[in-house]
Amino acid sequence: MEYEVIVGLETHAHLLTESKMFCGCSTKFGSPPNTQTCPVCQGLPGVLPVINRKAFEHGLKAALALHCEIAPVTQFDRKNYYYPDLPKNYQISQNYNNLGVNGWIDVEVEGSTRRVGIWNTHLEEDAGKLEHPEDTGAEYTTVDLNRTGTPLLEVVSAPDMRSAAEAGAYMSELASMLRYLEVSDCKMEEGSLRFEASISVRPRGSDTLGNRVEVKNLNSMSSVVRAVEYEAKRQGEVLESGGTVPSETMLWDVARGVTQPMRSKEEAKDYRYFPEPDLVPIEITPEWLERVQADMPELPAERRRRFVSDYGLPQYDAAVLVESKAVGNYFEHCVEAGAGPKAASNWVMGEVLRELKARRGEPDELAVTPPMLSELIGLVTSGQLSNNIAKEVFVEMAATGKKAPAVVEAKGLRQISDTSELEATVRAVLEANRPAVADLNAGKKKAKGFLIGQVMRATQGKANPKVVGSLIDALAGC
Numbered sequence: 001m002e003y004e005v006i007v008g009l010e011t012h013a014h015l016l017t018e019s020k021m022f023c024g025c026s027t028k029f030g031s032p033p034n035t036q037t038c039p040v041c042q043g044l045p046g047v048l049p050v051i052n053r054k055a056f057e058h059g060l061k062a063a064l065a066l067h068c069e070i071a072p073v074t075q076f077d078r079k080n081y082y083y084p085d086l087p088k089n090y091q092i093s094q095n096y097n098n099l100g101v102n103g104w105i106d107v108e109v110e111g112s113t114r115r116v117g118i119w120n121t122h123l124e125e126d127a128g129k130l131e132h133p134e135d136t137g138a139e140y141t142t143v144d145l146n147r148t149g150t151p152l153l154e155v156v157s158a159p160d161m162r163s164a165a166e167a168g169a170y171m172s173e174l175a176s177m178l179r180y181l182e183v184s185d186c187k188m189e190e191g192s193l194r195f196e197a198s199i200s201v202r203p204r205g206s207d208t209l210g211n212r213v214e215v216k217n218l219n220s221m222s223s224v225v226r227a228v229e230y231e232a233k234r235q236g237e238v239l240e241s242g243g244t245v246p247s248e249t250m251l252w253d254v255a256r257g258v259t260q261p262m263r264s265k266e267e268a269k270d271y272r273y274f275p276e277p278d279l280v281p282i283e284i285t286p287e288w289l290e291r292v293q294a295d296m297p298e299l300p301a302e303r304r305r306r307f308v309s310d311y312g313l314p315q316y317d318a319a320v321l322v323e324s325k326a327v328g329n330y331f332e333h334c335v336e337a338g339a340g341p342k343a344a345s346n347w348v349m350g351e352v353l354r355e356l357k358a359r360r361g362e363p364d365e366l367a368v369t370p371p372m373l374s375e376l377i378g379l380v381t382s383g384q385l386s387n388n389i390a391k392e393v394f395v396e397m398a399a400t401g402k403k404a405p406a407v408v409e410a411k412g413l414r415q416i417s418d419t420s421e422l423e424a425t426v427r428a429v430l431e432a433n434r435p436a437v438a439d440l441n442a443g444k445k446k447a448k449g450f451l452i453g454q455v456m457r458a459t460q461g462k463a464n465p466k467v468v469g470s471l472i473d474a475l476a477g478c
Helices: 053-065 164-181 221-240 286-294 300-311 315-322 325-336 341-359 370-381 387-400 404-411 419-432 434-441 445-458 465-475
Strands: 003-014 077-080 090-093 100-109 112-125 129-131 142-144 151-157 193-203 213-218 248-253 258-264
Touching: 003 164, 003 221, 053 100, 053 112, 053 151, 053 164, 053 286, 090 112, 100 164, 112 164, 151 164, 164 193, 164 221, 164 300, 193 221, 213 221, 213 258, 221 248, 221 258, 300 315, 300 325, 300 341, 315 325, 315 341, 325 341, 325 370, 341 370, 341 387, 370 387, 370 404, 387 404, 419 434, 419 445, 419 465, 434 445, 445 465
Parallel strands: 213 248
Antiparallel strands: 003 151, 003 193, 077 090, 100 112, 112 151, 129 142, 193 213, 248 258
């Protein structure tokens, strides 16, 4: 029997604020353990939480971007659950009146669009972090409360994804959206973006959802994709053998590439939610929503469409350039400086992204500014530099911050386009490669490419290939 996988994802994103959700402690990453705490996030008796307005408005932005219906009145609730790294042993979250509900996001998968529903978006506080010593025989665990109380946005999708590829596309699109909104940096390596996957399978063609397994400990998007693939296969084999898939929470073992049981799956009733008595309900007025809406930037999907329509770029180019807001900005600044859109796209997707990856930096840290790259592209377009030589020039520019003309002049790299200067070299290459000349005159096109390559080698890549090609035709008797 063929089985269909059903996937829903819960996303937790740290919101970009300087202070925590309900107190004034710093959210800075990487500080020494337990140096960013106070009586509120330590859960001491008698303290009162105060809502972080910026975090709340970041949540509103995300809910609007996800096309959610915004509740006119929302409130926080207590989620009663034993967190060893959340001192008050409950989490302030939202359950009864979520910030946004019934939204959606479109994702592109293999040339087709899948609309994934968003059940709700809500705000809550993060727990701390347990540190398990790696020393042999260590019988203790330390607790770092720095992260306790950090503002979290949770986005709960509908079970609308039908493959690991769709789950991967959803995660990428959502993370890109949150970065464009500048509400989260989505750095998974720092724990500011985390996913939990709910996975079930059912006979293909059935409308009934199977028992779902929730997989935790997913510290990368690739781990989510692998977990979906593994669980789809495992659950299908269980059903095929006549067994039943229990609803449980699983952990993902990254090293072994398998899931392992953690505990039975909790339901909402298990958390014994009740309204947070220390926080009043929040009225979201139309005027407030309008102010937040007015501050919304162009989002990735809109920008991709614009790059295709306004710049004539292929869909692939637009998708690569738009994935990062900063990279998209860099590309547009190159075009504004005079570069042709397609040429700028090729250079940004190639040399610029390669340099950024090597340096692990951002475009605004690159020594080659958009106007400098535009000037380099202009030298190629005008025939003063070959594409290969221009790539060498770019490397030098990135290392020194010098402009293209200065690098070209200092290294003597300007392209040779003067026929009188190239003629002697072309004649020498033709004389040394008589068999290739005979093949060329016999109509074998590959021979010309070979001869051009020999001239380029002899001139250390400085010859203009078009001029060389014309000279070969003339001097070889074609």
